[in-house]
């Protein structure tokens with residue numbers, strides 16, 4: 433319950449205070465990482481455009497970077 437409230441408060445403050453800030457949220461533990469924190473997470477893999485394309489039905493134009501959250505979940509972000 434308190435974790436859900438914290439997550440909601442984080443989203444609100446992000447929307448209000450940093451409207452254009454890049455951030456990535458973990459779907460498992462709800463931690464969020466901004467553009468400065470993301471590169472410090474352990475890198476799991478970089479998926480090149482050709483690899484991403486295999487999973488999409490529309491043209492892919494980005495590389496997907498996989499990094500490990502502090503909780504152990506793997507997060508993906510376009511780079």
Ligand SMILES: [Zn+2]
Nearest residue numbers: 458461501503
């Ligand atoms: Zn996590």
